[in-house]
Amino acid sequence: MDERDTKIFKMSEYLKELSSEFNENLKLNYDLKKKNWFNIGGKAKIYYKAKNLKELIRFLKKINNQEKIFILGGGSNTLITDNNYDGVVIKLLNNFNNISLLSDDIIIAGSGVSDKSLSEFATNNSLGGFEFLSCIPGTVGGGIKMNAGCFGREFKDILISLQAVNKSGKLLTISVKDINFNYRDSGLSDELIFLSASLKGYKKDKSAIKTEVQRLVEKKELAQPTRIKTSGSTFKNPINQTDKKVWELISESVPLEKSFGDASISDKHCNFFVNKGNAKFEDMKNLINFVTECVFKKTGIKLETEIKIVE
Ligand SMILES: Cc1cc2nc3c(=O)[nH]c(=O)nc-3n(C[C@H](O)[C@H](O)[C@H](O)COP(=O)(O)OP(=O)(O)OC[C@H]3O[C@@H](n4cnc5c(N)ncnc54)[C@H](O)[C@@H]3O)c2cc1C
Structure with missing residues (x-):
């Protein structure tokens, strides 16, 4: 041999x-x-x-x-x-999908719990502050990693602490004050596997929570596509470079009908890219690179992807 x-x-x-x-x-x-x-x-x-x-x-x-x-x-x-x-x-x-109340206003959620289930659990326990999560289709783990958020609230606003294990199997607890949260970024190492989180809300009337959830879901559905093959916002808003939103930069710089194979730009929101059928990884990457180049040529702004690319 x-x-x-x-x-x-x-x-x-x-x-x-x-x-x-x-x-x-x-x-x-x-x-x-x-x-x-x-x-x-x-x-x-x-x-x-x-x-x-x-x-x-x-x-x-x-x-x-x-x-x-x-x-x-x-x-x-x-x-x-x-x-x-x-x-x-x-x-x-x-076990990573468990969710429970630690006290009147603190929820412990496993990192596999969906954001929607967390929002529903909070509603059922008359806890406000979690309404925005009804609009985000990820899990608690992914939400913390991304500091996911919408309508002015993010994971950093509800997190108290995080239990994690590193890739060698060592357990640790990280307090929110030790996390360097930024826009769509937790700064937490890729070496960490999040296990569960303690999250804080505040007592609120259940029907008021339900009304707010419905308002946010309707607002989101009006602005962004749903029920399509997408990963949500492709790029981050370049908040340190311009006041413009990334969709504005894309819409003024890119021919929006451009597609690579089945990878195309959503008609409803130009920062959402869509797999219209059988898009390949390369198709989606080509579209991402194309849009990045067009925006750079037109505005001088270098976009950063929000989505995580796994190669
Ligand atoms: C239709 C649509 C709408 C969206 N709207 C929004 C929005 O309004 N606001 C917003 O912020 N995002 C939005 N997103 C993006 C996405 O839902 C969020 O970023 C979400 O938090 C990702 O969670 P996930 O569990 O799917 O993560 P994944 O896509 O599975 O992973 C994302 C990252 O998190 C890491 N990760 C996941 N779980 C763990 C864990 N347990 N431990 C350590 N790392 C982990 C992964 O390794 C990866 O780096 C949208 C996406 C879609 C498809």
């Missing part, structure tokens, strides 16, 4: 061993296309479904920092390569 064959043999033995140890919670060559809102992407070498903390730590210790790791939340802010992802994609399930 030459050196290359030996390497391939060792890898296949290692994957077999992982498979038999973590059996139904671990899949090899797992298709990621259906696991993200764009419906784009190839296969992950390893896809691990973590059902509780003990199992997650056991898995992390087993792979022993030898693999590239990507934590997948709801996949609503993620563009994934069509090439095979040479690493581990971790999805947090079961």
Whole structure:
């Protein structure tokens, strides 16, 4: 056996061993296309479904920092390569979907809980401050990572503290005062896997919360496309460079009918890009690059993507 064959043999033995140890919670060559809102992407070498903390730590210790790791939340802010992802994609399930009240105004939510469920839980417990989450189609983990927000509120406004584990399996608690939140950015290391969060609201009349949720959902539906294959806002507003919103820059710089394969710009909101059918990763990347170039040529502003690109 030459050196290359030996390497391939060792890898296949290692994957077999992982498979038999973590059996139904671990899949090899797992298709990621259906696991993200764009419906784009190839296969992950390893896809691990973590059902509780003990199992997650056991898995992390087993792979022993030898693999590239990507934590997948709801996949609503993620563009994934069509090439095979040479690493581990971790999805947090079961125990990471728990949600409970710690006190009158504090909720503990697992990082796999959807933003919508968190908003509903808050409503049912007469807690205000979580209404905006009814408009964001991600999870608590993805929301904290992105400092997701809308209508003037963001995760940073409700977070008290975060429980996380690093990729070596070490547990830590991070207080909000130690997090350097910015617009659509938490500054938190990609080395961290968020487990759960303590989130603070305030007592509010249940029917007033429901009215507010409905108002926000209607406002959002008027302004932005829903029920399409998109990852929401493609670019961040360049808040330090101009007062203009990114959609204004795009609409004055880009021929909006431009598409690459099935990757195109939404008719309803030009910062939302859409997979109209079978767009490839390269199509979406070409569209992103095209728009970035057009805006730069016209305005001198270099746009930064809000969506996370996984290659
Ligand atoms: C139709 C539509 C509307 C949208 N509207 C808004 C909006 O109004 N405001 C807004 O801010 N965003 C919006 N988004 C974008 C998106 O919903 C948010 O960014 C959301 O918070 C992403 O959450 P997710 O769980 O889907 O994250 P994913 O897309 O799965 O991941 C995003 C990032 O978070 C990381 N991550 C996820 N979970 C964890 C974890 N447990 N630990 C560590 N890292 C983790 C991932 O590794 C990745 O880096 C919209 C998207 C769509 C499709």
